[in-house]
Amino acid sequence: MLYTIELFAGAGGLALGVEKAGFETLGLIEFDKDAADTLKMNRPEWNVINEDIANISCLDLEKYFHLKKGELDLLSGGAPCQAFSYAGKRLGLEDARGTLFYHYALFLQKLQPKMFLFENVRGLLTHDHGNTYKTIVNIFTEAGYKIDKKVLNAWDYGVPQKRERLITVGIRNDLIGKIKFAFPKPHDYKPVLRDILLDCPDSPYIPYGEKKRKIFELVPAGGYWRDIDPQIAKEYMKSCWYMEGGRTGILRRMSLDEPSLAVLTSPSQKQTERCHPLEARPFTIRENARCQTFPDEWGFCGNVSSQYKQVGNAVPVSLAQDIAVEIHNSLEMLGKGSQGGKVMGWSLGFISEENFIKHVGATIEKYGEKLESYDVIRFNKNIIDPIKLIFDKTVYQTSWEEMVGNEIFRQRDKSNNNDIGYFHQRIFRYIDKCRVPENGKEGGWDVIYQNEDGITLPDGDVVHTVYVEMKNKHNTMNSASAGKTYIKMQNQLLRDDDCACFLVEAIAQKSQNIKWETTVDGNRMSHKRIRRVSLDQFYAITTGEEDAFYNMCMVLPNVIEKVVKQDGTIQIPHDTVLQELKNIAAMTGKKSEDMAMAVAVYMLGFNSYLGFANLVGNDGGSTVNENYLKRIYAYAKKVCTMNPELQND
Numbered sequence: 001m002l003y004t005i006e007l008f009a010g011a012g013g014l015a016l017g018v019e020k021a022g023f024e025t026l027g028l029i030e031f032d033k034d035a036a037d038t039l040k041m042n043r044p045e046w047n048v049i050n051e052d053i054a055n056i057s058c059l060d061l062e063k064y065f066h067l068k069k070g071e072l073d074l075l076s077g078g079a080p081c082q083a084f085s086y087a088g089k090r091l092g093l094e095d096a097r098g099t100l101f102y103h104y105a106l107f108l109q110k111l112q113p114k115m116f117l118f119e120n121v122r123g124l125l126t127h128d129h130g131n132t133y134k135t136i137v138n139i140f141t142e143a144g145y146k147i148d149k150k151v152l153n154a155w156d157y158g159v160p161q162k163r164e165r166l167i168t169v170g171i172r173n174d175l176i177g178k179i180k181f182a183f184p185k186p187h188d189y190k191p192v193l194r195d196i197l198l199d200c201p202d203s204p205y206i207p208y209g210e211k212k213r214k215i216f217e218l219v220p221a222g223g224y225w226r227d228i229d230p231q232i233a234k235e236y237m238k239s240c241w242y243m244e245g246g247r248t249g250i251l252r253r254m255s256l257d258e259p260s261l262a263v264l265t266s267p268s269q270k271q272t273e274r275c276h277p278l279e280a281r282p283f284t285i286r287e288n289a290r291c292q293t294f295p296d297e298w299g300f301c302g303n304v305s306s307q308y309k310q311v312g313n314a315v316p317v318s319l320a321q322d323i324a325v326e327i328h329n330s331l332e333m334l335g336k337g338s339q340g341g342k343v344m345g346w347s348l349g350f351i352s353e354e355n356f357i358k359h360v361g362a363t364i365e366k367y368g369e370k371l372e373s374y375d376v377i378r379f380n381k382n383i384i385d386p387i388k389l390i391f392d393k394t395v396y397q398t399s400w401e402e403m404v405g406n407e408i409f410r411q412r413d414k415s416n417n418n419d420i421g422y423f424h425q426r427i428f429r430y431i432d433k434c435r436v437p438e439n440g441k442e443g444g445w446d447v448i449y450q451n452e453d454g455i456t457l458p459d460g461d462v463v464h465t466v467y468v469e470m471k472n473k474h475n476t477m478n479s480a481s482a483g484k485t486y487i488k489m490q491n492q493l494l495r496d497d498d499c500a501c502f503l504v505e506a507i508a509q510k511s512q513n514i515k516w517e518t519t520v521d522g523n524r525m526s527h528k529r530i531r532r533v534s535l536d537q538f539y540a541i542t543t544g545e546e547d548a549f550y551n552m553c554m555v556l557p558n559v560i561e562k563v564v565k566q567d568g569t570i571q572i573p574h575d576t577v578l579q580e581l582k583n584i585a586a587m588t589g590k591k592s593e594d595m596a597m598a599v600a601v602y603m604l605g606f607n608s609y610l611g612f613a614n615l616v617g618n619d620g621g622s623t624v625n626e627n628y629l630k631r632i633y634a635y636a637k638k639v640c641t642m643n644p645e646l647q648n649d
Contacts, residue, residue, distance in 0.1 A: 001558060002331055005029075005065065005111070007053060007077030007104055011038045011300060011310035013292055014119060015046075017320025018076055021328045024558065026065055026072070029053050034302030035310050042298050045557070057103040061110045066347045066554055070112045070172075073331050076324075078119035078315065079104040101136060108143050114175055114334070115327055116140075118168040119315055122151050125166060136168075145170035148181060155259050156186035158318040160196050161291045163262040165315070167323060171330075181330045184322035193277060194256040196290040203286035204304045206267050212236075215251065216280040222255030224248050224273075240270065249273060260291045265312035266305075285311060293318040348551055350543035355430040356555070361563050363423040374408050374575040376584075376604070377633050386605040390598055400597050404578045424506045424535065425470050431542050443492065446470040447504070449542050457500060458513050459528055465499040467492055468538070472506045483520040489530045500529040508534035513541075 002023050006015050009028035019025065027047040030036045036050035049056065062069055079101040108116060118140075124133050140147050147170050154163040171179050208216065215236055218228045225233040225247065234241045237250055253275040254260060260283075264272055267282035276283055283291070285300060288311045295317075300307040346353045384407065393403045428434040428447045435448050442448060447468035449455070454462040469485055471477060477485070489501035503516050516532040518525060533541075539549035584603060585596035606612040 001562070002073040002328060004074040004076055005072060005107070005113075007075070007107060008079055008100070009035070009039060009048075009077070011035050011314050012042065012298070013294065013314030013317050014076060014078065014117075014320045015039070016294070016298070017315065017317045017322075018074070018117075018324040020317070020321045021324030023074060023324060023328065026067070029056055032310075034300075034306040037301035038299070038310060041301060053100065053103045057106040057110075061107065065111075066551060067111065068347075069110070070114075072111050072113040074115050074117060074324075074327060075104075075107055075111065075113040076117040076119075077104060105139050105143065108140070108145075108170075112144065112172060114172055114331060115179070115181070116145065116170045117323065117327060118170070119320075120166045120168070122164045122166050125151070133166075140168070140170050144173045146173060146176050148183075150183045152183065152319065152323075154316045154319045155190050157184060157316075157322045158187050158189075158191060159259075159291070159293050159316040160191040160193055161260040161263060161316065163316060163319075165319070169323075169327065175334070179330045179333055182326060184326050190259070192257055192259050193254055193291075197256065197277070197287060200284070200287050200290055201296055203284045203289075204307070205282055205284040205287075206304055206308070207281055208268065212268075213280045216253065216275050219251055219253045219275065221253055221277040222258065223253055225251040237270075247271075251275075253277060263288050263291050263312050265309040267308055288312065292316045346555075348548075348555060350432070350539075350545060350548055351427070351430045351552075356427075357559055357563060359423070359427050359430065360556070360559050362426070363420075364560070364563060366422055374411075374577050376577055376580040379404075379408065379411075379577045380604045383605055384601070386598075386601045389601055400581070400594075401578055404581065405575075408575055408577060421470070421472050421506070424472070428542065434542055443467070443488075455500070455541065457529070457531070461500075461529065463498055463500045463529070465496065466541070467499060467501045468504050469502070470504045470506070479519060482518045486516070486518050486520055486525060486530065490525075490527065493527065493529055500531060502531050502533045502538065504533050504535060504538045506535045508532075510534065511536050513537045 003026050004018055004023045005026050006018070006028045009015050009030040010032075012028075015025060015028055025046055027049055028039060029049045029051060030039060031050070031052050033050060036048050039046060039048045056064070061067075065072075079099075104118070118136075124136075127133065137147055137149075147168060149166065149168045151164055152167050154161055154165065167183070169181055169183075171181060207213070215228070215232060218232065219225075220227055225237060228251070233251065237247070240247060240250060249261075249272040250270060252261070252273040254277045256277045261272075261274060263283075264274065267274070267288075274283060275281070276287070285304065285307045286296065288308065289298065289300070290296075292311055292314050293316050294311070294314070300310055302310070348356065351359075389403060389407065392398075392406075393400065398406075425446050426436055428449075429436045433449060433451050437443075437445060437448065445467045447470060449466040449468065451464060454464060455466055456462050467489070469489070485503065489503075492499065492501055511534045513531060513533045515526045515528055516530050536549040539552070540546050545551070581597060581600045584600035585593070588596045588599045590596035590599055602612055
């Protein structure tokens with residue numbers, strides 16, 4: 001896997017394209033709250049940092065992102081470049097101070113990524129007679145990078161929009177010769193508005209005023225102010241009528257057979273109109289998003305004006321992807337990333353990469369039979385509560401498909417907690433001075449930690465052994481269980497006066513290392529060496545690293561993904577429950593689909609109950625057939641067997 005950090009992320013056009021190219025983000029910085037919320041909503045797993053970049057760039061970035069200098073694969077982003085000051089200038093980093101680009105440059109200097117991608121408007125090339133971009137290139141060069149630049153038109157790269165962007169790519173000097181980069185080649189087919197507008201989903205927009213709308217109804221598709229009555233045009237344009245130039249952006253109406261002009265941050269500006277080709281209105285949010293090649297499922301947060309701004313400021317996703325693919329191909333020349341089962345920049349000092357991957361793999365194996373497909377028999381193994389299912393479906397206004405899916409997930413998840421408990425406990429086999437006894441041995445403790453140098457408790461006491469009972473959550477213990485555990489710990493203290501006993505909670509209300517107070521035989525009990533300790537605090541004690549648990553969590557998602565992909569044996573469940581229930585529903589004779597499905601669910605729990613036993617083909621008699629449920633199962637399964645295409649529904 002190759003990794004990136006993105007600055008000035010906006011609504012995610014560049015980030016999404018980079019993701020599609022195969023990169024994984026370690027963080028995205030975006031100051032605007034609506035844009036940051038957009039990123040979080042669409043990619044909850046992304047590390048979105050809604051903060052002023054000036055507050056981040058001044059930090060120890062290696063520590064902040066858990067990277068060593070030079071490890072990051074790609075730094076991306078398009079910093080707004082305000083006017084620089086040049087009088088008597090060195091054309092170096094100090095010349096950019098006070099601008100947002102300065103912070104991009106600080107990231108580059110501090111992290112030294114292998115490559116960077118810097119995106120901006122074409123006008124940057126000529127700003128201040130070229131001096132602004134000259135300063136930028138000089139800063140990149142001083143930071144240790146070979147620079148390549150090119151103006152790309154998004155229309156050449158699968159984007160139905162004429163949008164020129166200046167793309168600057170840098171390769172770190174020590175990698176020159178090991179990495180070769182080439183800008184993407186233009187596509188053969190260039191899309192037009194007809195390709196994206198005719199089936200576009202509805203979404204909000206800011207309509208024209210009535211007067212403006214009526215004038216636009218006069219403008220033909222592909223036309224502008226010259227194509228209507230001059231008097232009407234003159235009245236609309238006011239002082240703009242006397243300006244020089246073609247003024248082709250005024251009263252401009254798009255054509256289905258052409259690409260859009262560059263999407264703007266506002267739906268209606270007199271000098272840069274973008275009227276819909278078929279209706280007298282601006283483009284909607286979703287139409288603009290399609291022009292930027294955002295997928296339809298990519299939503300936007302904030303009010304309508306904010307959404308227009310986010311979409312207009314974005315990098316077209318398809319353009320970003322094509323550029324990022326070439327960067328990805330270049331970096332793969334180094335033979336880094338995911339090859340050999342390695343995770344970039346292994347940062348955990350308390351456990352080796354090999355052992356961590358091994359432990360994650362062992363945990364995944366524990367999922368075992370829960371990955372097996374569910375049929376009706378397995379679904380009803382412990383007899384579901386039909387009344388609850390029907391209440392839930394109706395109250396939550398969900399579908400039978402979703403309801404059945406949720407119940408299957410609940411059943412699978414019920415035993416998954418044990419597997420995660422395995423992960424939390426057994427990882428300490430690999431941590432120095434810890435051991436995880438086999439079940440029932442060494443007093444039945446989950447973990448024993450011994451340190452000959454001493455273990456200092458919060459009150460100042462020093463012990464040399466800690467005995468651990470580990471729980472996923474403290475509130476899963478009933479009073480009897482809590483009392484029994486406390487007595488076990490109390491007895492251990494009587495046997496060994498050089499120890500402490502910890503109740504370690506994987507999920508605690510807060511980070512803590514406190515005396516455990518509980519009730520035993522009706523009496524409130526506590527002891528300074530019997531403690532409730534959150535998992536992060538226990539990691540800190542055993543590893544000597546304050547943020548050890550946090551650092552482990554940051555590494556974990558990538559390792560899980562890697563192990564799942566490399567294993568190749570992990571099966572994907574193909575549950576047949578829903579179709580089997582539909583088969584049962586078809587036997588009921590109920591006209592209402594909802595009622596038929598409800599009866600099918602009733603039959604699972606109530607098949608022998610009075611009134612239910614003769615609902616579905618029970619020989620029409622009043623005598624309950626003890627094998628009736630088996631007959632229902634068999635019928636449902638038979639239909640699926642006869643129709644194999646249904647089995648994966």
